[in-house]
Amino acid sequence: xxxxxxxxxxxxxxxxxxxxxxxxxxxxxxxxxxxxxxxxxxxxxxxxxxxxxxxxxxxxxxxxxxxxxxxxxxxxxxxxxxxxxxxxxxxxxxxxxxxxxxxxxxxxxxxxxxxxxxxxxxxxxxxxxxxxxxxxxxxxxxxxxxxxxxxxxxxxxxxxxxxxxxxxxxxxxxxxxxxxxxxxxxxxxxxxxxxxxxxxxxxxxxxxxxxxxxxxxxxxxxxxxxxx
Amino acid sequence: xxxxxxxxxxxxxxxxxxxxxxxxxxxxxxxxxxxxxxxxxxxxxxxxxxxxxxxxxxxxxxxxxxxxxxxxxxxxxxxxxxxxxxxxxxxxxxxxxxxxxxxxxxxxxxxxxxxxxxxxxxxxxxxxxxxxxxxxxxxxxxxxxxxxxxxxxxxxxxxxxxxxxxxxxxxxxxxxxxxxxxxxxxxxxxxxxxxxxxxxxxxxxxxxxxxxxxxxxxxxxxxxxxxxxxxxxxxxxxxxxxxxxxxxxxxxxxxxxxxxxxxxxxxxxxxxxxxxxxxxxxxxxxxxxxxxxxxxxxxxxxxxxxxxxxxxxxxxxxxxxxxxxxxxxxxxxxxxxxxxxxxxxxxxxxxxxxxxxxxxxxxxxxxxxxxxxxxxxxxxxxxxxxx
Numbered sequence: 331x332x333x334x335x336x337x338x339x340x341x342x343x344x345x346x347x348x349x350x351x352x353x354x355x356x357x358x359x360x361x362x363x364x365x366x367x368x369x370x371x372x373x374x375x376x377x378x379x380x381x382x383x384x385x386x387x388x389x390x391x392x393x394x395x396x397x398x399x400x401x402x403x404x405x406x407x408x409x410x411x412x413x414x415x416x417x418x419x420x421x422x423x424x425x426x427x428x429x430x431x432x433x434x435x436x437x438x439x440x441x442x443x444x445x446x447x448x449x450x451x452x453x454x455x456x457x458x459x460x461x462x463x464x465x466x467x468x469x470x471x472x473x474x475x476x477x478x479x480x481x482x483x484x485x486x487x488x489x490x491x492x493x494x495x496x497x498x499x500x501x502x503x504x505x506x507x508x509x510x511x512x513x514x515x516x517x518x519x520x521x522x523x524x525x526x527x528x529x530x531x532x533x534x535x536x537x538x539x540x541x542x543x544x545x546x547x548x549x550x551x552x553x554x555x556x557x558x
Numbered sequence: 559x560x561x562x563x564x565x566x567x568x569x570x571x572x573x574x575x576x577x578x579x580x581x582x583x584x585x586x587x588x589x590x591x592x593x594x595x596x597x598x599x600x601x602x603x604x605x606x607x608x609x610x611x612x613x614x615x616x617x618x619x620x621x622x623x624x625x626x627x628x629x630x631x632x633x634x635x636x637x638x639x640x641x642x643x644x645x646x647x648x649x650x651x652x653x654x655x656x657x658x659x660x661x662x663x664x665x666x667x668x669x670x671x672x673x674x675x676x677x678x679x680x681x682x683x684x685x686x687x688x689x690x691x692x693x694x695x696x697x698x699x700x701x702x703x704x705x706x707x708x709x710x711x712x713x714x715x716x717x718x719x720x721x722x723x724x725x726x727x728x729x730x731x732x733x734x735x736x737x738x739x740x741x742x743x744x745x746x747x748x749x750x751x752x753x754x755x756x757x758x759x760x761x762x763x764x765x766x767x768x769x770x771x772x773x774x775x776x777x778x779x780x781x782x783x784x785x786x787x788x789x790x791x792x793x794x795x796x797x798x799x800x801x802x803x804x805x806x807x808x809x810x811x812x813x814x815x816x817x818x819x820x821x822x823x824x825x826x827x828x829x830x831x832x833x834x835x836x837x838x839x840x841x842x843x844x845x846x847x848x849x850x851x852x853x854x855x856x857x858x859x860x861x862x863x864x865x866x867x868x869x870x871x872x873x874x875x876x877x878x879x880x881x882x883x884x885x886x887x888x889x890x891x892x893x894x895x896x897x898x899x900x901x902x903x904x905x906x907x908x909x910x911x912x913x914x915x916x917x918x919x920x921x922x923x924x925x926x927x928x929x930x931x932x933x934x935x936x937x938x939x940x941x942x943x944x945x
Contacts, residue, residue: 387855387938408859415857422942426852430567435559440856442561451559487856 333396334495334527335361335384340393342379342550353379354550356393361543366521366528368541375547377531378499384529385418385497386410398494415443419488419526423500425480427472433459433483434468440491458486461524462516478509485516489526496520498530502537514540565869571842576874579838583878583918584885586831590824590914591886591906592893597820599904610776611671612783613805614769617796620805623765624795631789632769637782639774642667643752645767648716649726651702658698660712660748662755665693671772674737681706681732689754692728695746699733706730712748717759726758768805828921836925839871843929850933851941864934871926872919879918883911 342354353376361367369377382388383395386402395402398417405413427436437455446454459465462482472480481501488496498517502510518540520526530541538544546554569576614632616622626643633641647660661668665685669677677685677693685691692710704710707730714724728750736746756763773782783799790797843850850863858866887906894904 382939385855387942408861411854411857411859413857414855420855422852426848426855426942428567428849428852430571431559431564435563435567438559439564439853442559442564443857448560 332363333360334363334365334398335359335529336396337383338394338396340383340390340395342376342383342388343391352550354383354390357550357552359545359552361527361529363527364521364525365543366518366541367530367543367545368538369529369531369545369547370533370535370538371547371553376550377547380547381497381499381529381531384495385420386414412443415440415491417494419491419493419496421481421484421488421496421498421501423503425472425477425484425504427480427483427487429472432469432471433464433475433486436472436483437486437490439487444491454490455486458490459483461489461520462486476509477505478512481505481509481513482516485513485520489520489524494527496526496528498528500531500533502532502534507536510534510537561866561869562873565866565873568842568846568866568870569874571846575838575841579835580874580878580881582834583831583875583921584882586827587879587882587914587918588886588889589827589882590917591883591910592889593820593824594910594913595886595890595904595906597817598907598910600816610773610779611802612771612773612779612786612799613802614771614786614797614799615767615805617787617798620768622795623762623767624769624797626764626766628790628795628797629766629769632771632786635782635785635789637774637778637785638771640667640671640772641769642671643766643769644668645752645755645765646716647712647714647750647755649712649714651710651712656702658746658748660750662752663749664752665691665749668749669734671770675734677732677734681734684731685749685751688729688731689751690727690729691731692748692750693732693734694730694748695736696733697736698746698748699730704730706732717755717762719758720760722760771799828917832921832925835871835875835921836928839874839925839929842870843867843932847936847941850936851938854936854938855942860934860936863936864930867933868923868926868930871929872922875918875922875925876915879915879921883914887911 337357337359340354340357340359341352343350343352345351357380359380369380371377379388383390383402384397386397386405389403400413400417402410402413427433428439431439434452434455437458438451441451441454444451456465456468459468462485464479464482464486467475467479467483472483475483481504485501496517501517502513505513514537517528517530521528521542528541530537532538542557544554544556545552546556614624614628616624623645629641629643632638642664644661644663647662649660650657665682669675669682681693685693694704699705710728710730712726712728714726718724719726734749752766771782771786773779779801786799787797850867853863853866854860883906890904890906
């Protein structure tokens with residue numbers, strides 16, 4: 331299998347006041363296509379920063395990032411936005427659904443950026459909701475859904491444009507154990523049955539158990555890789 | 559779902575706030591529609607006045623009188639076909655609120671210079687013969703329930719009679735019709751005999767307010783105006799000859815620059831609306847920063863997110879403007895009926911509606927500009943961290 335995510339000598343630092351804070355230091359990492367990788371590590375270890383870099387939400391201070399065959403630091407902001415729309419699906423800890431839109435419309439959002447007809451967009455959104463088992467809640471707004479259901483809608487939204495890579499930032503961090511397991515089972519299903527490559531940040535070792543591959547970060551460096 | 563429905567949905571994130579803001583915009587544009595139309599009504603004479611008629615008025619102020627003897631010189635000026643005169647009588651019928659213009663005129667000359675006002679020849683003869691006679695527009699007679707033969711008392715506020723009393727009594731001898739659609743002041747005038755007025759008034763004998771000149775060739779109106787004014791150059795009663803349109807505008811401006819007053823009121827209204835709507839948009843934007851970051855995460859470009867934010871402001875103002883102008887248009891016939899004697903010619907024209915809508919869109923662009931620019935510059939990572 332080929333690497334879908336490849337980081338070479340990636341560093342990321344911020345300036346806070348007069349002080350430079352190094353978050354990632356000369357990081358090398360490869361994630362294979364079809365993998366389900368869990369990123370673990372203590373708070374401040376750089377997990378979310380790494381996820382943001384892989385998802386094209388942020389730029390490295392130095393080094394090179396190639397995702398789905400595209401070297402990200404060479405893209406303009408506009409091109410990077412287009413690339414994200416086509417290649418990446420995001421799942422957040424707090425779902426980040428638009429409260430004024432129904433589940434169906436939230437899922438349809440990424441498709442507004444495609445050339446699909448309105449009917450096709452609606453159909454694809456319905457299919458994505460069906461995959462996550464929420465076709466009967468299509469007309470409900472986020473406020474009318476439970477946390478687990480909202481996260482399923484968020485996963486449907488991440489899937490709907492058929493991205494190459496799913497990026498999940500603590501997707502079960504706001505859920506109870508049973509619901510968290512349902513969400514993790516769903517992600518594992520998407521990886522296993524639909525061939526989606528998944529990179530997931532988590533603090534939860536039980537969540538990491540669902541992954542094929544666990545990466546441990548500490549102080550901005552990769553300290554351990556464990557294959558399931 | 560479309561981008562428009564996404565913008566529309568965003569507007570109703572906080573329903574109460576949006577509805578209240580929308581309500582204030584509606585009121586602002588309702589005021590705009592009505593006030594703008596009132597300002598236009600003051601210049602309605604400009605649009606309906608014929609160019610074949612000129613008004614000769616005092617050079618320095620329209621409240622100064624002119625000697626009636628000017629008429630004999632004006633009528634001999636080259637290009638003048640006919641001349642007559644009028645004056646502003648003021649006064650009211652029974653109560654001050656019953657106001658309509660009243661001119662002392664020469665009956666036959668007046669109807670010759672204004673052939674569009676149709677009167678029965680027998681009634682015109684009666685008007686000429688009856689010193690205390692009056693003729694009024696048929697609509698005015700209908701409004702007050704007057705019939706030929708009635709005595710109509712008018713309380714004067716400018717011209718007392720020689721005996722010091724202010725009550726003038728007129729005998730209604732006829733009515734006249736004005737062209738349909740004519741809502742100018744001249745179309746609603748209570749006319750009475752100048753001879754009776756001049757003889758009975760306490761002061762100002764031999765004077766008139768202005769002359770109305772009918773020109774033989776409308777294309778030479780400007781030359782005729784110059785030649786009339788030249789007649790009275792360096793005399794104690796110099797004249798300024800202008801079109802009826804210019805006269806109507808000066809008449810309206812006696813109570814102030816109407817356009818400026820209306821502009822001032824509307825300026826204050828729109829300034830308040832900019833602050834109010836701007837505040838609403840800024841609040842809405844602050845609350846939605848993480849949502850906008852999510853849109854960017856999903857692949858919406860900076861420009862697109864910026865346009866969505868701007869679109870909300872423009873849509874809010876445009877919808878409010880359209881509803882406000884619509885209500886103004888619905889109310890206009892009732893308002894026009896209520897003020898037709900004081901301010902004939904009140905109506906909401908399509909130009910006012912188009913201007914109102916353009917202002918609404920501009921308002922949206924102004925109040926949405928800063929949030930849109932901030933949305934464009936929003937960094938995803940920073941905005942998501944705020945969640």
